[in-house]
Amino acid sequence: MSSFWHPFSNMAAVAGSELVIDRGDGVYVYDIDGKRYLDGTASLWYANIGYGRDEIGAAMAAQSARLAAFHTFGDFANPAVLQLADRLSGLAPVSGSKVFFTSGGSDSVDTAAKLTRRYFSEIGQPDRTVFIVREWAYHGMHAYGTSFAGMRPNLDGHGPMVEDVVRVPYDSVDYLMDTIDLVGPDRIAGLYCEPVIGAGGVRPAPAGYLKQARRVVEDAGALFIADEVITGFGRVGDWFASSRFSLEPDIVTCANGVISGYAPLGGVLVSPRVAEPF
Numbered sequence: 001m002s003s004f005w006h007p008f009s010n011m012a013a014v015a016g017s018e019l020v021i022d023r024g025d026g027v028y029v030y031d032i033d034g035k036r037y038l039d040g041t042a043s044l045w046y047a048n049i050g051y052g053r054d055e056i057g058a059a060m061a062a063q064s065a066r067l068a069a070f071h072t073f074g075d076f077a078n079p080a081v082l083q084l085a086d087r088l089s090g091l092a093p094v095s096g097s098k099v100f101f102t103s104g105g106s107d108s109v110d111t112a113a114k115l116t117r118r119y120f121s122e123i124g125q126p127d128r129t130v131f132i133v134r135e136w137a138y139h140g141m142h143a144y145g146t147s148f149a150g151m152r153p154n155l156d157g158h159g160p161m162v163e164d165v166v167r168v169p170y171d172s173v174d175y176l177m178d179t180i181d182l183v184g185p186d187r188i189a190g191l192y193c194e195p196v197i198g199a200g201g202v203r204p205a206p207a208g209y210l211k212q213a214r215r216v217v218e219d220a221g222a223l224f225i226a227d228e229v230i231t232g233f234g235r236v237g238d239w240f241a242s243s244r245f246s247l248e249p250d251i252v253t254c255a256n257g258v259i260s261g262y263a264p265l266g267g268v269l270v271s272p273r274v275a276e277p278f
């Protein structure tokens with residue numbers, strides 16, 4: 001039996017019956033016996049440009065030979081990080097966004113949550129700590145993301161997690177408004193919103209929901225955080241779903257679609273207004 005711990009799996013059920021994927025080429029992957037599969041899900045929705053792209057491998061090899069990594073605390077930077085940040089800022093739904101790099105989607109979600117609470121603390125509204133999340137939501141498995149889970153099995157058995165999280169149906173603006181009134185608009189930090197719910201069952205929002213929800217959150221003085229880990233980088237026909245649906249989010253979280261899974265990478269795109277106090 002393999003020592004490998006399969007995430008999101010009943011390990012007894014998969015023990016000894018793994019489907020071992022060995023290589024990929026374009027939209028196809030091949031198992032160790034050479035059997036070919038059409039990768040209709042793009043792995044788990046991040047292999048946006050397909051497998052076996054030599055130019056990416058070559059760029060990664062050249063960069064790692066030149067400078068594999070170097071920290072960026074304080075005033076340190078490197079050409080790659082500066083270029084990519086500018087490129088992403090140019091593609092961001094809100095122009096002039098700042099780019100905070102992370103190691104993936106869960107990391108982006110937790111970073112965005114901390115930035116949101118810290119933003120309100122910085123502008124003199126420290127009581128805005130409450131996050132609203134939608135049923136069926138999936139925002140990753142770090143501490144905030146687990147607390148934001150819209151699916152019970154992801155939440156159960158962990159004991160008390162991040163406080164001040166309230167859940168609303170994924171499709172009702174009225175319920176969202178009532179919830180904001182109930183909690184108190186001046187307590188709301190933000191709404192986390194997947195423009196198209198992914199892991200929770202591929203649920204597009206009802207027509208009009210996203211723009212209305214965005215406006216309701218803005219009227220409450222809170223932030224609209226678009227979790228575009230799945231929808232980013234072309235999956236819904238624009239670079240970001242927020243652009244396609246004209247949402248002008250305060251913050252966008254994104255992940256491995258940016259590099260099609262060739263390396264772990266994510267980012268938080270922070271609108272100029274939210275970045276300003278920092």
Ligand SMILES: Cc1ncc(COP(=O)(O)O)c(C=O)c1O
Nearest residue numbers: 104105106138139140227229255
């Ligand atoms: C909407 C959303 N947010 C966050 C995450 C977590 O991303 P990661 O698996 O890169 O940590 C996912 C993963 O699928 C996701 O679908």
